[in-house]
Amino acid sequence: MFTTLEVDVARASGPTIARWQLGRELHRLREAAKVSHKEVAAELGCSESKVYKIESGDVGVSRADVIVMLTRYGVDDDRLRETALDLQRQGKERGWWAKFGQLPAPYSMYIGLESAATAIRNFELAAVPGLLQTERYAQAIFDQQRMTEAAAERQKRLQVRLARQACLTEEPLLNLWTIIDESTLHRQVGGREVLREQLLHLVEMSERDNIDIQVLPFGEGAHPGMLGSVAILEFPKDVHTPVAYVESFGGDVYLEREEDMRRVTLAYTHLHSSALSSTKSRQLIADAARKLA
Known part of the structure; x- marks a missing residue:
């Protein structure tokens, strides 16, 4: 491992x-009770948009509001x-x-979402995935991607990434x-x-049982990943369906609909079928690191 920043973070999912x-x-309860968003908003004394945000999980909600909603929906099952109410409490907690x-x-x-996921499948077109970046590699990326931000803000982002x-x-x-993509190497x-250090780190991490790293070689030509990087986050079936995440200059996009997924x-x-095997990928990464020595 090549990181030096001190991080002390519990493996917890947070409120999301x-x-x-x-x-x-x-x-589900509102629809079963045949109550409209407008009626709920009137009960809570808030806007309809807030009700939509509560139901989509975009914002937390107070215990008192949850009680009002449950009562309005006729929920009397203790x-x-x-x-x-337990979910409400968890949803108001601060993430690590x-x-x-x-x-x-x-x-x-x-x-x-990442903290709550059990598995992530991702493709990176131009850089090493954030979860596998060394400190100096990540710093170099932030210095270019976030050049308009203050140094202190970039340092905070670096600390979060390492954590x-x-x-x-x-x-x-x-x-x-x-x-x-092979270009990343x-x-x-x-x-x-910095790149050599990063590549050696990838070789080391690829030996872990819970990490599988594949390289998509130049020889494959055009491929679906040329549209950009993507991450598919998976959760326990009783928690949430898979979510795909796409980051771009236009903002973050989360995909959940069945057709999108x-x-x-x-x-x-x-991409998986076109990429080299884990063993061949590890060898290719190690060879690229040696050429930088």
């Missing part, structure tokens, strides 16, 4: 999934009410990343399947020494 579960249940200060809402949401990596080494372990992010999964399957 709890909010999603509560929102989904409140949506166990159901207790479950909803809160100790780093205020983070952009989309980024906080992704960290929450996120605990999910690969702390129980319960996250299973990570990642495919990286040659793009000298931070210079030759089918399209993303098909593309990833194609």
Whole structure:
């Protein structure tokens, strides 16, 4: 391992999934009771948009509001009410990343999902995945991607990125399947020494049972991943359906609809079948590192 920043982070999911579960249940109960968003908003004394945000899990909700909603929906089952209130409590808790200060809402949401995921399948077109980046490699990327931000803000992002990596080494372990384009092995992010250090780190991490790294070679020509990087986050079946995440200059996009997930999964399957095996990929990465010595 090549990181030197001190990080002390528990492998915890944070409030994101709890909010999603509560929102989904409140949506189901409202529809079963045939109550409109407008009627709920009137009961709570808020806007309809807030009700939509509560049901989509975008925002937390107070215990008092949950009680009002459950009562309005005619929920008198003690166990159901207790479950909803427990999810409300979890949804109001601060995620482990809160100790780093205020983070952009989309980024906080992704960290929450990542922390709750049991497995992630991702493809990276131009860089090493964040969960596998060394400190100096990540710093070099932030210095270019976030050049308009203050140095202190970039340092905070670096600390968060390194802290996120605990999910690969702390129980319960996250299973990570990642495919990286071969160009990543040659793009000298931070210079030759930084890239070599990063490649050796990839070789080391690829030996772990919960991490699978494949390289998509130049010889494959055009491929679906040329559209950009993507991550597919998977959760226990009773928690949430898979979610695909796409980051771009236009903002963060989360895909959940069945047709969207089918399209993303098909593309990833194609990339997986076109990539080198884990063993051959490890050898290719090691060879690239040796050439930088």
